[in-house]
Amino acid sequence: MTIHYHQGDLPDGLTFQGAIAVDTETMGLSLVRDRLCVVQLSAGDGDAHVVQVGGVYGYDCPNLKRVLGDQSLLKIFHYARFDVAQIKHRLGVDATPLYCTKIASKLTRTNTESHGLKVLCSQLLGVELSKEQQSSDWGAESLSEQQLAYAASDVLYLHRLKEVFDRLLVREGRAALAQACFDFLPTRAMLDLQDWEGQDIFSH
Template sequence: MSQKQSSIRPLVFQGDLSEEITKEYEKDDHLAVDCEMMGLNPRRDRLCVIQICDSKNKASLVQILPGQTQAPNIQLLFEKKSIIKIFHFGRMDLTFLKARLGISVNPVFCTKIASKLARTYTDKHGLKELVKEFFDESMDKGKQSSDWGKKILSKEQLEYAAGDVKYLIALKHILTEMLVREGRLEYADKCYGFLGTLVDMDLLELKDIFEH
């Protein structure tokens, strides 16, 4: 599974996936997904890029246009019940997808939630740490904070975006095995199922209802 960050070259689309690649992705039962934004406030900041990768490592990068409110082909895939969408810290991505494109992603697997439930021997649950532990590779996160809203993305940004999704499907299988082994799979599944409700609460700015 080990491969160089630059070995996956994403297809680049404007506004939405093509019909052809959508039909190809529909055949898979897993899709890895990540999003890049101009900031972390879904009411203020724009959703700029959606990265998608299937089980065959076919990666796509969709640039979301200013003012865009729909992406029908992406919505078809992300709401299709037979395809598990895998995120790392899905809460943020799901919030932007709902707020900006009206997409209610389901079903979902979050590698960060899975890691926190399975890897209780550490407090390091970032994607970079997961990739290092399970694949012995170092991820370059240097382009994480960059201008994802510009019209033409750099080669480094494209490589970073593809690298952020290429490990997620494999991580899903590894972490699921750990959750089963430790008897925590049921808790994880309940957490994934609650993410949609949590996203709606975040958009209503009801983030602290469980605090004293």
């Protein structure tokens, strides 16, 4: 595993093809109050790019925005609803097309209520993730080695999880339903950003 640490933006000339795994780290779970601090990416090749944004680095990151907005790249998230909303709100980018391993898990693993990334990596891939740094200070001016390792681990295995869930979605006859959910996520993110986060607008 190689972790590439970037402050402010991705370097010039860095390109990706096919699909990239994406995750974010923020100061908290409020989309409006808590700022976006880190965006991490992986091409599924064992390397991770961890980019600090916001704070002293600002959100003027044209290379990162170009990658996230590239319509030829599938973005693989775990709990895309939050990440897509943060990326739209702070960077002004629609991170589409997308795939969400958490939604795929909920559609296929209906025998359990455990759909967190740590559980999925352990049960489906035999990989144990540490969540020790999850609530650390992501707004710090520079990130520690422990924070970088944690951020990288959140994207390094998403390609492998997608392969597992692609098979399960076909097996359960829910691939088309999953795609419809993925297509709806940007709209769901916009509802969250406009304060319909806790409401089911489809209810009676």
